[in-house]
Amino acid sequence: MSLAMTAMIDITDARKTFTMHLQGGIELPVVRGVTFHVDPGECVVLSGPSGAGKSSILKMIFGNYRCDSGRIGIRHRGALIDLAVAEPRQVLNVRRVTIGYVSQFLRAVPRVATIDVVAEPLIVNGLARPEAQARAGALLHRLNIPERLWQLPPATFSGGEQQRVNIARGFISDLPILLLDEPTASLDAANRTVAVELIAEKKRQGVAMVAIVHDDEIRHLIADRIVDVTSFAAAA
Amino acid sequence: MAELDTLESDQPLLVAESLSKSFGRIAACREVSFALYPGEVLAIVGESGSGKSTLLQMLSGQLTPSAGRVSYRMRDGVARDLTTLGEAERRFLFRTDWGYVHQDPAQGLRMAVSAGANVGERLMAVGWNHYGRIRDTASDWLMRVEIDVARIDDAPRTYSGGMRQRLQIARNLVTEPRLVFMDEPTGGLDVSVQARLLDLLRSLVAELHLAVIIVTHDLAVARLLSHRVMVMKGGRVIETGLTDQVLDDPREPYTQLLVSSILPP
Numbered sequence: 336m337s338l339a340m341t342a343m344i345d346i347t348d349a350r351k352t353f354t355m356h357l358q359g360g361i362e363l364p365v366v367r368g369v370t371f372h373v374d375p376g377e378c379v380v381l382s383g384p385s386g387a388g389k390s391s392i393l394k395m396i397f398g399n400y401r402c403d404s405g406r407i408g409i410r411h412r413g414a415l416i417d418l419a420v421a422e423p424r425q426v427l428n429v430r431r432v433t434i435g436y437v438s439q440f441l442r443a444v445p446r447v448a449t450i451d452v453v454a455e456p457l458i459v460n461g462l463a464r465p466e467a468q469a470r471a472g473a474l475l476h477r478l479n480i481p482e483r484l485w486q487l488p489p490a491t492f493s494g495g496e497q498q499r500v501n502i503a504r505g506f507i508s509d510l511p512i513l514l515l516d517e518p519t520a521s522l523d524a525a526n527r528t529v530a531v532e533l534i535a536e537k538k539r540q541g542v543a544m545v546a547i548v549h550d551d552e553i554r555h556l557i558a559d560r561i562v563d564v565t566s567f568a569a570a571a
Numbered sequence: 572m573a574e575l576d577t578l579e580s581d582q583p584l585l586v587a588e589s590l591s592k593s594f595g596r597i598a599a600c601r602e603v604s605f606a607l608y609p610g611e612v613l614a615i616v617g618e619s620g621s622g623k624s625t626l627l628q629m630l631s632g633q634l635t636p637s638a639g640r641v642s643y644r645m646r647d648g649v650a651r652d653l654t655t656l657g658e659a660e661r662r663f664l665f666r667t668d669w670g671y672v673h674q675d676p677a678q679g680l681r682m683a684v685s686a687g688a689n690v691g692e693r694l695m696a697v698g699w700n701h702y703g704r705i706r707d708t709a710s711d712w713l714m715r716v717e718i719d720v721a722r723i724d725d726a727p728r729t730y731s732g733g734m735r736q737r738l739q740i741a742r743n744l745v746t747e748p749r750l751v752f753m754d755e756p757t758g759g760l761d762v763s764v765q766a767r768l769l770d771l772l773r774s775l776v777a778e779l780h781l782a783v784i785i786v787t788h789d790l791a792v793a794r795l796l797s798h799r800v801m802v803m804k805g806g807r808v809i810e811t812g813l814t815d816q817v818l819d820d821p822r823e824p825y826t827q828l829l830v831s832s833i834l835p836p
Contacts, residue, residue, distance in 0.1 A: 356824035357831060398813065400820045423799050423813040424608060446770050 342372040342408070343512050343543035344396060345415065349405030351391055352569065364569030365391045369405065371562045375511070375541040378534060378557050380548060383564035389547045392564065393514045395419075396545060397436050398426040409433060409512070431459060434512045437505030439520055441489060441497045449492075449500055450475070450485040456508040474503040477529055495521050506533050513537060515546040519553055531556050582644055584609050584750060584782050585630065589639035592625050599625040601806045602639070609749065612776060612783040614793035614814065616829070617803035623786045624754065626803070630784060631671060631752045632661050643750075666696045670743030670751035674758040676735035680727050680742065686713065687723040690742050697746055712741040716771060733764035737771065744775065753785040757792055769795050790833055794818055802826050 349369040355361050366388040373379045381389040394400040396407055398418050407418040411433045418426060430436075435456070447455075453471035458464060475485060478499040484492070489500045498521050505513065515534075519527045527550075534557045537544060548554045554561075583606035592600040600622040607613055615623045628634035630641055632653040644650045646668060656664070665671065673679040680689050690709040691699075699705050710720050716737040718730075727735050736756065743751060756772070757765040773796055776783055787793055793800050793814060800817050802810040802825065810823045821827045 353820075354822075356827050394819070399815050401812075401816060401822070423816075424611070426813055426816075427798055445766055 341374055343375050343410045344371075344373040344545065345406075345408035345410075346371055346396070347406050347408070349392075349395060349407060349419065350403045350569070351388070351395060351400060352403055366564070366567040367569040369395075369567045373512075373543040373545055375543050376538050377559045378538060378544040378546060379560050379562055380546050380554050380558040381564050382554075382561050387564045387568060389564050390516055392567075393436070393516055393545060393547065397434060397514055398429065399436075433510060434514065435505050435508055435510040436514045437502060437516065437518050439498070439517045441501040441504075445490060446488055448486045449480070449489045452489060452500060453503045453507055456504060456510075460508065470507060471503065474507055475500070477533075478503055479526060479529070495523065495526070498522060499526060502530055502533070506537065509540075511542055513542055513544045515544060515548075517547055517549065519548065519550060527553065581609050582648075582650075583607060584611075584644050585784075586642050586650070587630060587639070588641075590626065590629055590636050590641065591638040592622075592629060592634065593637045598806050600629065600636075603801075603808055604639075605801065605808075605811070607750075607782055607784065609782055610780040611799065612781075612785065612797040614797035614800045615784065615786045615803060616788065616790060616793050616800055618788055621803040622806035623803050625806075627752055627754055627784065627786045631669070632656070632664070646749075666693065667746050668748050668750065670746075670748040672736075672739055672743055672751060672753040672756045674755040676727065676732070676739045679739040680735065682728045683726055685724045685726055686718065686730070686738055689727060689738060690745050693742055693746050708745065709741075712745050713738075715775070716741045717767075731764075732760055733768060736760065736768055740772070740775070744779065744781075747779070748781070750782045750784070753783060753787075755787055755789075756785065757787075757789065772796060790818060790829060802829070 347370050350367040351365040353363040353365060355363060369392060371379065381392060383389055391400055395402055398421065402419040405419065408415050409418050409429060411429050416425065418429065421429070450468055450471050453475060454464070454467035457467035457470060472485065480496060480499055489497050492500065502518055519530045522530060531553060534544065546557060548557070585607040588604050590600060590603040591598065603626055605613070615626060617623050625634065629636050632641070635654060641653045642650045643653060671679065687706060687709045690712050691705040694705050694708060710723060713720050713723060718734055718737055727738050730738065757768055760768065769792060776796065783796070785796060797814045800811065800814045801808045802817065802823065804825050810817060810821065810826045817826060818830055821830045
């Protein structure tokens with residue numbers, strides 16, 4: 336059991352089905368038998384065609400989707416907890432100090448300045464605002480968001496700019512687990528390179544990552560291991 | 572990090588145990604139980620007639636339950652059953668440690684006295700008596716809820732709907748309550764005014780580490796403000812959990828219906 340001793344994420348036999356009550360109660364199997372682990376400093380890329388359940392698995396690890404059965408083991412403050420049965424308060428706590436989620440789209444917070452959107456994850460973990468903003472600024476610089484935009488809310492930015500703000504917000508914290516859902520989808524070559532560098536730095540810091548990336552080149556650059564999701568396909 | 576540790580280890584602020592209320596033969600609320608922790612925002616959603624307003628009234632001690640009980644941990648750390656509180660103690664709670672934001676600001680404000688007095692009154696009720704300090708604090712709070720301080724001597728009846736609601740919030744928060752009840756706080760407002768109010772509420776709740784119980788039929792309000800939701804139907808809680816989990820992965824037929832009825836943003 337040396338695996339379970341060190342893994343940051345340890346998923347065993349997780350299963351997810353949607354029951355669509357408004358469509359006559361039809362059952363929509365998503366995944367079953369999901370079993371894999373992720374060690375510190377490792378980036379596992381989920382592969383498989385769209386609709387295979389890759390995003391659903393990320394959402395199950397984040398506690399956003401519930402599991403029908405199985406366990407989602409997460410190392411949280413040194414102890415392994417099962418997120419599949421955790422209390423809401425515990426899930427929120429895990430999200431604050433253990434798991435970050437970088438989605439494809441920024442869920443825009445109206446009226447909040449970009450610099451504060453990026454600095455927020457540090458502030459909620461107790462860092463002083465000036466220091467948090469300094470780190471946010473450094474990251475926005477690296478991701479080529481011009482300083483004149485920092486005081487504006489990101490809602491009015493282009494898709495690519497919003498995604499870079501989103502990446503900055505996701506990568507700023509020191510969380511030991513990161514889930515990446517297509518983090519580079521609408522970036523140009525220069526910013527893709529920055530994103531790949533950021534992922535490499537997280538690995539060196541021992542962060543465990545699970546990623547979905549469709550770009551073969553990026554996948555090749557970041558993946559330590561590939562988990563083929565088609566093997567978890569839930570046959571109806 | 573101190574805040575996080577208290578979040579994990581703290582005692583609940585309010586505990587509801589098997590709360591039920593019947594009006595004659597009609598069961599308005601059946602067997603509702605939950606615990607609310609400091610800094611936690613709980614949304615109670617459901618359509619009219621689901622029992623959510625009855626529940627809110629019992630939780631805030633305004634309605635006596637037919638069965639079950641509500642206990643609240645006072646500032647001295649002792650949990651007290653609400654029904655055992657005397658009328659004076661209950662009123663004191665309402666003036667200090669609790670806030671109550673009504674859907675209609677006219678119910679929570681005194682419409683004929685000045686905005687400054689509306690806010691200052693809560694401070695005087697807890698023993699403040701220095702006019703200058705009361706006025707300064709009232710001005711601060713008007714600014715925090717984005718009301719022009721030049722309007723401090725105007726009565727809220729001269730205010731717009733959105734301003735009235737923000738004034739009601741200032742009046743409630745000035746005594747630094749630990750728990751605020753909100754009954755459809757964005758109910759009667761225009762959509763653009765709603766967005767601004769929600770945004771303001773969101774930041775104030777986080778900054779002041781408030782516990783909130785908010786009744787709403789609007790799932791967008793629940794998503795933006797709450798950590799946890801309880802979905803009510805026919806007086807019962809039919810589904811409960813983390814807000815994004817219940818809204819993104821609803822399990823019960825009725826919750827799926829509610830979620831599918833939201834227009835895409």
